[in-house]
Amino acid sequence: MKRFAAMFVTLALASTAQAKTDLQVVWFTEAPTEQAIFDKYVQMYEKANPDINVQVTYVPFQQLTQKLQLMVAGKTPPDVARVVTANIAELDPVALNLSKFTDGNAFANQFLSSQVPYIKKGSRVIGAPLDVTANGLFYNKDCFAQAKVTVPTNPSRPWTWEQWRSALDKVTKNSKCRFGLSFDYTTYRFSTLVYEAGGRYIDPSGKKMAIDSPQSLRAVDFFAGLVKDGLIPKSQWLSGEDPSSLFKSGLSAMYMSGNWNLTQMSQIKNFQWGVAPLPKDKIRSTVPGGKFVMGFKDSKNTAEAAKFIQWITSKDINIAFSKDNMTLSARKDAKGIKYGTFDDEIAIYQSDLGITPSYVGKDWSNPAMAKMNTFIRDQIVKVLLGQQTSKQALEAISAEGNKNLK
Amino acid sequence: MNYRTRKGFVPYLFVAPNTIIFALFVLLPMLYGLGFSLFDGNFTTGLGHFIGLGHYQELLHDSAFIHALLNTLWYVGAVVVLVVMLSLALALMVRETTLATSIARVGFYLPVILSPVVVGVAWRWMFGSELGIINALLTMRGGSPISWLTDPNWARVLVTLASVWSMTGFYMVLFIGGLNTIPTDMYEAAEVDGATPAQQFWKITVPLLVPTTLLVTILATINAFKAFEIILVLTSGGPGDSTKLLVQNIYETAFDKSNPSYASAQSVVLFIILMLLTFVQTRIARED
Numbered sequence: 001m002k003r004f005a006a007m008f009v010t011l012a013l014a015s016t017a018q019a020k021t022d023l024q025v026v027w028f029t030e031a032p033t034e035q036a037i038f039d040k041y042v043q044m045y046e047k048a049n050p051d052i053n054v055q056v057t058y059v060p061f062q063q064l065t066q067k068l069q070l071m072v073a074g075k076t077p078p079d080v081a082r083v084v085t086a087n088i089a090e091l092d093p094v095a096l097n098l099s100k101f102t103d104g105n106a107f108a109n110q111f112l113s114s115q116v117p118y119i120k121k122g123s124r125v126i127g128a129p130l131d132v133t134a135n136g137l138f139y140n141k142d143c144f145a146q147a148k149v150t151v152p153t154n155p156s157r158p159w160t161w162e163q164w165r166s167a168l169d170k171v172t173k174n175s176k177c178r179f180g181l182s183f184d185y186t187t188y189r190f191s192t193l194v195y196e197a198g199g200r201y202i203d204p205s206g207k208k209m210a211i212d213s214p215q216s217l218r219a220v221d222f223f224a225g226l227v228k229d230g231l232i233p234k235s236q237w238l239s240g241e242d243p244s245s246l247f248k249s250g251l252s253a254m255y256m257s258g259n260w261n262l263t264q265m266s267q268i269k270n271f272q273w274g275v276a277p278l279p280k281d282k283i284r285s286t287v288p289g290g291k292f293v294m295g296f297k298d299s300k301n302t303a304e305a306a307k308f309i310q311w312i313t314s315k316d317i318n319i320a321f322s323k324d325n326m327t328l329s330a331r332k333d334a335k336g337i338k339y340g341t342f343d344d345e346i347a348i349y350q351s352d353l354g355i356t357p358s359y360v361g362k363d364w365s366n367p368a369m370a371k372m373n374t375f376i377r378d379q380i381v382k383v384l385l386g387q388q389t390s391k392q393a394l395e396a397i398s399a400e401g402n403k404n405l406k
Numbered sequence: 407m408n409y410r411t412r413k414g415f416v417p418y419l420f421v422a423p424n425t426i427i428f429a430l431f432v433l434l435p436m437l438y439g440l441g442f443s444l445f446d447g448n449f450t451t452g453l454g455h456f457i458g459l460g461h462y463q464e465l466l467h468d469s470a471f472i473h474a475l476l477n478t479l480w481y482v483g484a485v486v487v488l489v490v491m492l493s494l495a496l497a498l499m500v501r502e503t504t505l506a507t508s509i510a511r512v513g514f515y516l517p518v519i520l521s522p523v524v525v526g527v528a529w530r531w532m533f534g535s536e537l538g539i540i541n542a543l544l545t546m547r548g549g550s551p552i553s554w555l556t557d558p559n560w561a562r563v564l565v566t567l568a569s570v571w572s573m574t575g576f577y578m579v580l581f582i583g584g585l586n587t588i589p590t591d592m593y594e595a596a597e598v599d600g601a602t603p604a605q606q607f608w609k610i611t612v613p614l615l616v617p618t619t620l621l622v623t624i625l626a627t628i629n630a631f632k633a634f635e636i637i638l639v640l641t642s643g644g645p646g647d648s649t650k651l652l653v654q655n656i657y658e659t660a661f662d663k664s665n666p667s668y669a670s671a672q673s674v675v676l677f678i679i680l681m682l683l684t685f686v687q688t689r690i691a692r693e694d
Contacts, residue, residue: 064660065662066661069449069661069664069666070449072449072450073452073666090449090450090664091450092450093450093451094450178536179536198568233535233536234535234553234556235534235535235536235555235556236648238555238556238644238645239488239534239555239561239641239642239644239645240641240642240644241534241535241536241537245537246536246537249538251537338672340559344418370664371663371664371665373662374658374663375663378647379647381644381645381646382646384645384646385558385645385646387646
């Protein structure tokens with residue numbers, strides 16, 4: 001009898017253990033530190049929700065899109081995924097509508113207005129911003145000091161493009177830095193120039209491209225000029241040389257990247273570095289992007305997924321998470337928080353974000369743009385190789401974009 | 407079941423595991439890919455609408471696809487010719503088994519066991535325009551750096567050489583096997599008759615190596631058509647799209663441009679090309 005009772009208790013306990021819900025999370029990482037930080041928050045969540053077992057699959061950023069595309073196509077989407085702007089636009093049709101679990105408008109309005117176009121699709125809310133990103137310029141203080149070139153520190157008085165170019169030229173000639181500017185091989189980073197010149201990709205109606213303009217032409221010509229004159233190493237856009245390693249090794253005076261690299265830059269020991277405000281042309285602008293968390297309508301645990309998304313983007317948790325990762329929280333009520341380190345650098349990113357026109361975010365939240373990244377980059381490369389003119393590149397981007405917008 | 411029936415059934419049991427695995431993991435996905443190429447679906451919508459041969463018609467006007475196809479034909483031609491010639495030359499050099507040739511065989515075979523990613527990274531370290539060792543040495547000796555990976559022509563040459571380097575050792579082993587099947591008394595008889603080494607090579611070695619040469623050509627052609635990793639790491643298909651081959655174009659169409667059904671149509675075209683080439687090569691061998 002006792003044996004039966006013991007078996008019964010064991011089985012009952014086992015079934016209770018099995019009753020825990022497994023929440024499948026796909027989390028991409030860009031820096032080695034990110035995994036340990038997220039693990040800490042997973043443990044906090046599991047402690048607060050003993051009935052949930054969070055199972056995290058970490059993937060490098062480069063594999064994220066493919067991983068999610070295949071999981072969605074195979075009808076086995078995760079419950080929650082950390083994604084970037086291009087993903088959330090593409091995965092819109094299969095996204096979990098968070099309005100069903102929250103007061104949609106109130107939930108979306110907690111976040112900065114630049115991030116709302118990415119998550120709000122009519123009455124649906126398809127995700128939540130985890131942080132906001134901004135393109136920006138890192139610079140090697142030692143090289144600029146050696147070349148006796150002063151870098152502006154006041155975001156409201158940045159260099160003009162001409163001053164920027166001249167500074168790059170001087171620092172290359174008069175310091176140990178062999179190259180002026182490392183430039184990430186991405187359409188996002190290049191697009192900073194398009195917006196600064198006063199151009200844009202999609203017209204206000206959202207139905208046709210507006211990239212084929214004199215402003216955009218100036219941006220392409222300016223960028224091509226920097227590459228042609230050797231201020232940007234050709235190999236970064238023509239053969240995939242890693243721009244960040246050229247900057248981190250002290251060979252490049254500046255690096256066009258973004259705030260997400262702050263933690264990586266903090267590892268640099270061989271020179272002093274800083275963040276410069278983005279130079280202006282017709283206007284000041286950056287390209288706001290961000291990381292988001294989203295659920296999938298066909299996943300097994302939609303209610304639990306919605307609960308986790310609300311938790312990780314709630315005020316206290318999100319601010320702590322942002323401080324740990326040195327990222328900019330996308331919550332409105334996180335404005336002005338102090339990080340303790342890199343506060344001056346973060347203030348520059350925030351200033352650039354604050355001045356960026358709202359149509360920039362609108363451009364990049366359009367699903368048509370998600371399909372255009374590689375195409376746009378390829379057209380710019382053809383200009384650099386002399387295979388087409390800047391005007392022809394813009395015409396090609398415009399034609400492809402109009403096809404996608406239809 | 408009588409003995410004869412059972413006996414007739416047994417061979418099928420032996421091939422069953424491989425047939426099932428082949429059907430499940432090769433044949434079925436292939437058929438699905440063929441079917442998918444007739445629809446306009448993507449990852450989020452599933453199959454989508456039936457468009458028949460729409461994607462195939464689009465391919466005829468797709469400059470990116472045509473460019474990748476031409477790049478692939480150029481690359482395959484160069485790689486196969488070089489691989490066949492070099493692997494045969496190496497096999498002839500190390501066919502006798504001595505300590506020196508054994509060490510040499512290991513050395514020549516070593517690149518084969520390296521991951522293609524490692525090969526790509528190693529060549530990149532050597533030929534990188536800014537951080538490459540070769541350019542650093544050239545600059546140290548007062549020379550000018552060469553745009554190895556940023557000039558389309560140099561990039562094509564390097565991609566070809568890296569691929570040839572990584573696969574020649576494998577085909578060398580096949581040629582050594584082929585050479586060992588040629589009876590030595592044929593060479594002895596030719597020598598007695600006064601044949602020079604060159605005559606022996608052209609009149610004995612080459613004709614008797616035709617089956618091995620054909621095998622090497624077919625395998626090298628198929629592998630060259632499927633080349634992806636080395637090129638992706640070494641040049642990412644660049645500069646521009648000068649080293650972008652069909653497989654990379656298919657990958658980018660599917661995952662970067664989120665158009666898997668169109669990518670499936672490209673895969674079907676690649677499959678047909680490979681089938682045709684293999685068919686032609688085996689026909690030539692049969693006629694020989």
